Amino acid sequence: MIKVDEKGFYGKFGGAYIPEMLYPNVEELKNNYEQITQSDEFKKEFHHLLRDYVGRPTPLYFAERLSEKYGAKIYLKREDLCHTGAHKVNNTIGQIILAKKLGKKRIIAETGAGQHGVATATVCALMGMDCTVYMGEIDMERQKPNVERMRILGAKVVPATSGSKTLKDATNEALRQWINNPVDTHYIIGSVVGPHPYPEMVARFQSVISEEIKYQLKEKEDRENPDLVIACVGGGSNAAGAFYHYYNTPEVRLVAVEAAGLGVSSGKSAATTALGTSGVLHGSKTLLMQTEDGQVIEPHSISAGLDYPGIGPVHAHLFDSGRGEFYAVEDEDAMKAGVELSRLEGIIPAIESAHALSALKQVRFNSSDIIVVNLSGRGDKDLDTYIKWGGY
Amino acid sequence: MNRIDNLFQTKKENILSIYFTAGFPKLEDTIMVMEGIEEAGADIIEIGMPYSDPVADGPTIQESNKVALENGMSMKKMFSQLESMRDKISIPVVLMGYLNPIMQYGVEAFCQKCKEVGVDGLIVPDLPIQQYQEDYKELFDQYDLRNTFLISPQTSETRIREIDKQSDGFIYMVSSHSITGAKSGISEEQIAYFEGVKAMELANPRLIGFGISDHATFMTASSYSNGAIIGSAFIKVLRDAKNLKQDIKTFIQGVKQA
Numbered sequence: 001m002i003k004v005d006e007k008g009f010y011g012k013f014g015g016a017y018i019p020e021m022l023y024p025n026v027e028e029l030k031n032n033y034e035q036i037t038q039s040d041e042f043k044k045e046f047h048h049l050l051r052d053y054v055g056r057p058t059p060l061y062f063a064e065r066l067s068e069k070y071g072a073k074i075y076l077k078r079e080d081l082c083h084t085g086a087h088k089v090n091n092t093i094g095q096i097i098l099a100k101k102l103g104k105k106r107i108i109a110e111t112g113a114g115q116h117g118v119a120t121a122t123v124c125a126l127m128g129m130d131c132t133v134y135m136g137e138i139d140m141e142r143q144k145p146n147v148e149r150m151r152i153l154g155a156k157v158v159p160a161t162s163g164s165k166t167l168k169d170a171t172n173e174a175l176r177q178w179i180n181n182p183v184d185t186h187y188i189i190g191s192v193v194g195p196h197p198y199p200e201m202v203a204r205f206q207s208v209i210s211e212e213i214k215y216q217l218k219e220k221e222d223r224e225n226p227d228l229v230i231a232c233v234g235g236g237s238n239a240a241g242a243f244y245h246y247y248n249t250p251e252v253r254l255v256a257v258e259a260a261g262l263g264v265s266s267g268k269s270a271a272t273t274a275l276g277t278s279g280v281l282h283g284s285k286t287l288l289m290q291t292e293d294g295q296v297i298e299p300h301s302i303s304a305g306l307d308y309p310g311i312g313p314v315h316a317h318l319f320d321s322g323r324g325e326f327y328a329v330e331d332e333d334a335m336k337a338g339v340e341l342s343r344l345e346g347i348i349p350a351i352e353s354a355h356a357l358s359a360l361k362q363v364r365f366n367s368s369d370i371i372v373v374n375l376s377g378r379g380d381k382d383l384d385t386y387i388k389w390g391g392y
Numbered sequence: 393m394n395r396i397d398n399l400f401q402t403k404k405e406n407i408l409s410i411y412f413t414a415g416f417p418k419l420e421d422t423i424m425v426m427e428g429i430e431e432a433g434a435d436i437i438e439i440g441m442p443y444s445d446p447v448a449d450g451p452t453i454q455e456s457n458k459v460a461l462e463n464g465m466s467m468k469k470m471f472s473q474l475e476s477m478r479d480k481i482s483i484p485v486v487l488m489g490y491l492n493p494i495m496q497y498g499v500e501a502f503c504q505k506c507k508e509v510g511v512d513g514l515i516v517p518d519l520p521i522q523q524y525q526e527d528y529k530e531l532f533d534q535y536d537l538r539n540t541f542l543i544s545p546q547t548s549e550t551r552i553r554e555i556d557k558q559s560d561g562f563i564y565m566v567s568s569h570s571i572t573g574a575k576s577g578i579s580e581e582q583i584a585y586f587e588g589v590k591a592m593e594l595a596n597p598r599l600i601g602f603g604i605s606d607h608a609t610f611m612t613a614s615s616y617s618n619g620a621i622i623g624s625a626f627i628k629v630l631r632d633a634k635n636l637k638q639d640i641k642t643f644i645q646g647v648k649q650a
Contacts, residue, residue, distance in 0.1 A: 007522070017491055019448040019517040020542040021566055023551070162454050163444060175447045176571045182546050183569075280492045280518065281445065293466040294493030295444040 002247035002314070002323060008196020011320060013287070013313035016195035017280045021179045025187075026283075028102065030197045036101050037094070037204070049093050050208060053126070054083045056090075058209075060216035060372070065344040070360045071367045075226070076347070076375045077213055079238060086350065086377030087206060087238045088119035092188055094205035096123040099186035106130045106185040110160075110174040112139055112167030112234075113304030114146025115350075115377060116190030121155035131155040134173040136166035139304060146381060164298045167308055171282050191235025192312030195283030199240075199312050206241025213372055214245055227369040230255040231376065232356040233326075234270070234306035236315045238376035243318075253325060256315060257359040259301035260328035270299035271328035272311040273319045281309070287316040302331035302385060303351035305377070329358040332391075337361075338379060339392045350377030351385060395484035395512045396538045396561045399435060400597045400618065407619025408610065408648060409436035409599055410626050411488065413456040414473070415465030416442075417630050422473045423480065425630065428640035430483050433648060437481065438515065438621065441470060441489030448517045450573035452624040456631070467497045471505050478510040486540070486561075488515040499528060503535040513538035513561045521558055529558075540564050545585045549592065556594040565589060565600045565617060572602055573624025578612050586616035607650045622647065 008014045008030075016026055036042055050056040058078045067074040079087040092109075099107060107124050110133070111117030117133040124131035133150055137159040140147050150157050163169040171193075178187045192199040192206075214224040229246060231239035233256045246252040261269035269275060276287035281296060289297040289309040301307045311319075318324030329337075338354035341347050349357065353376045365371065379386065386392065399407070410429045414422050422439070429437050442460035446453060477485070487506065494502050494516065506514070514537050519528065524539065532539050538561025543552050546569055555563065568574075568582055582603075589598065600613035601621030613620040626643065633639040 015523065016520060017518045017523070018520065020520075020547060020555075021448065021544045021569060021571075023520070024546040024548070162451070163458070168445065172445055172447050176450070179448065180570050180574060182544075277496075279495060280490075282447075283518075288492075290492070290496065292496065293468070294496030295461060296492075 002317065004200045008200070010314045010317035012278070013285050013316040013320070014196055014199060015285050016283055017285065018195045018283045019179065021182070022175070025178060025182050026195050032102060033098060033197055033201055036098055042097060042101065045097050046094055050090065054089050054093065055081060056208065057212045057216065058082060060213060060220065062220065063345050066341065069344060072365050073370045075217070075370065075372045077209060077242065077372055079209065079374060079376045080347070080349065080353065080378035084119050084122050085380060086115045086119070087209065087241060088116045088190060089122065090208055090241065091190065091202050091205040091237060092116070092119040092123045095186070095188045096127050096129065100127060102186060104184060104186040106132070106181065107188055108132050108134065108174050108177050108185055109188045109190060110134050110167065110170040111190065112136070112170065112307060113381065114139070114143040114150065115305060115381065117155070117157070118146055118149050118153070120188050121150040121153035124155060125153045132177070133157050134160050134170040134177065136160045136164070136170045138165040139167065139170070143304060143381070168296065175282070191237040192240045192314055193235045193282055193284065193310060199284065199314055202237055203240040203244055203314060206237050207244035209238070209241035209374065210243065210245035213242065221370060225249055225252050226372045228253040228255055228363070228365060228371045229374065230257065230356050230359055230363070230371060231374040232257045232306060232352045233311060233315055234259070234308045234352065235310070236312040238374055240312060240314055242372070242374040247323070254318060254323060255325045255327065255359060255363055256318065257355045258326060258328045259303055259306035259355055260330040261300040261302070263330055264328050268300035270301040270306050270308060272309065273326045274328055276311070284313045286310050286313045287319065302334065303355065305350070305352040306355065327359045327362050329355040333358045335386070335389050335391060338386065347375070348379035349375055350379050351382045353377055394536055394538060399484050400562065403435065405618060406614045407436065407599060408434045408644070409438055409619065409621040410434045410644065411438040411440060411621060411623035412626055412630060413440040413442055413453065413460045414470045415460035415463045416456045416627070417459065417633070419463040419465060421636065422470070423477060424636060425640065426477065426481050428637045429644065430481055432641040432644035434483070434644050435619070436484045436486060438486045438488050441467065441487055441493060443490040443493055446490060448571055450571045450624060452573045452627050456627045467493055471509060474509040484512045485510065486513040486515055487511055491516055491518050500531055503531045503537060506537055507535040511537065513540060515540045515564060517542055521555065525558065542566050545569055552589065552592065552594070556596055559596045562597045562599050562618070563594065564621065565598050567600050567603045567613065570602055574603070576603060576605060578603065578609055583616070586613070590616050607647050610647050
């Protein structure tokens with residue numbers, strides 16, 4: 001059974017390992033989010049915004065030429081068509097409504113590639129809330145257009161200059177700023193990571209993805225359950241959303257795809273389940289890339305959205321329990337899969353999502369199988385990377 | 393007798409605890425810094441175990457962690473440096489650090505090593521009370537290690553009472569809602585919080601930390617508690633030191649008396 005327990009654990013992973021200074025904030029969230037998000041008022045506003053603002057439901061598209069190529073029935077869940085270009089906005093819409101109901105005045109967030117930062121800046125503009133996004137100094141350089149998008153939307157973007165100056169450090173910085181501003185500020189975490197209740201809360205906001213897959217597949221195939229669901233995993237929010245309503249349906253294979261970077265054994269990788277061991281980072285116990293001494297190792301992936309040394313605790317549990325199947329895809333193969341989808345279906349995917357597509361080459365399945373690949377984002381933000389790579 | 397217990401039994405006020413990061417400013421400075429702290433007349437030494445992701449710390453201590461790691465500091469290295477510390481150091485020694493490196497070292501092996509080299513207590517900011525009770529308390533007790541929890545101005549009275557019940561060394565009062573080294577001076581709002589906690593008449597002694605940097609802030613904090621902890625301001629002294637021992641002495645004596 002994949003389910004979070006009352007202490008915030010999925011099996012051995014999860015919990016809330018936070019400094020006491022954060023305890024009141026996290027406790028306030030834990031005590032209220034369930035009641036607020038279950039209220040009719042919340043649900044009404046959430047669904048209204050998902051429909052009219054985000055553009056949900058996103059299509060479940062039968063990719064005929066891709067299916068032909070791989071010899072199975074492949075559907076793409078088109079999260080790339082969400083407003084702002086990725087699934088990230090499902091979560092920020094949920095959390096901004098929650099923050100308002102908690103009486104918060106300010107929003108802070110971390111971002112790696114800038115997609116979650118943009119999604120946060122977007123909903124803050126929508127709700128007229130003050131927004132500060134922490135972003136690693138190196139990522140700000142790598143993802144300039146997203147920095148400017150956030151600024152156009154009225155957000156303040158603050159460089160994280162500590163450590164490796166990437167996503168991990170932006171998350172540290174956001175946590176620090178939450179310690180400094182505990183009363184009026186809500187921290188919108190962008191993935192299924194962080195202290196309980198964040199992983200479960202974010203997964204629930206993203207679970208709209210599998211909720212839609214179920215009824216859309218029913219309409220198209222007269223069955224709710226595909227044989228496989230494939231999604232990429234950095235922290236793992238799009239995968240958690242795509243898997244959520246299938247966790248406890250064992251006949252649906254859940255395939256999680258991590259970034260192997262330059263190769264799992266190259267020292268330049270973000271394949272957490274292959275390389276990680278149990279540890280504590282950003283408030284939860286999970287699988288973590290670390291040295292023998294417990295220092296966190298800097299990950300590498302060509303995709304900034306997968307460039308994270310940990311993984312959401314629910315995914316650590318999927319791995320540990322054997323419920324999930326985990327694969328790792330190298331930079332080069334992901335780029336090729338991105339171009340392949342562009343040529344076969346006229347869709348340029350985000351490089352994160354291209355990792356999920358590339359796994360079609362590794363995963364074994366039957367020609368009669370129905371496969372849903374969660375296409376978590378579009379490739380506009382990655383044009384620079386595609387151009388620099390140049391292999392098209 | 394545990395040196396922390398002994399200290400708080402014999403001294404009730406103006407207790408000065410000094411924090412520094414192991415292996416900073418240079419890898420082999422650890423013992424020399426400890427000697428400097430004791431010779432200058434501080435009461436407790438808090439040794440920071442460097443970590444790649446210190447979320448409760450401000451820029452000064454983040455930097456000292458980073459430098460120490462770059463210097464080659466590790467848990468093993470630190471314990472080897474501390475091996476004979478009790479030949480030279482007689483005041484209580486507390487290790488402060490984040491949970492992950494302790495978990496990777498192995499909690500029991502870590503506690504055993506602490507006891508072996510003469511460490512008296514631990515401060516692990518990201519070890520929550522519940523986890524402590526379930527998985528750690530028994531081991532800490534077995535190796536005679538006192539555990540210190542933090543409280544902040546946001547901590548409710550009920551929670552403070554619970555923390556008081558679970559503590560067995562001293563309580564670390566974070567002076568404001570902030571990370572280390574973030575603010576200077578002590579505001580009226582902070583004084584109200586100090587007074588409120590003092591009036592609770594807790595079972596454990598209290599030391600106030602975060603934002604304590606000089607004689608004035610030390611004396612103000614101490615007047616509402618049993619004493620105070622200085623971290624970032626001391627790290628800056630180490631960072632800028634020309635003559636390590638002399639500069640440590642000048643700073644600590646300046647904190648103790650104007």
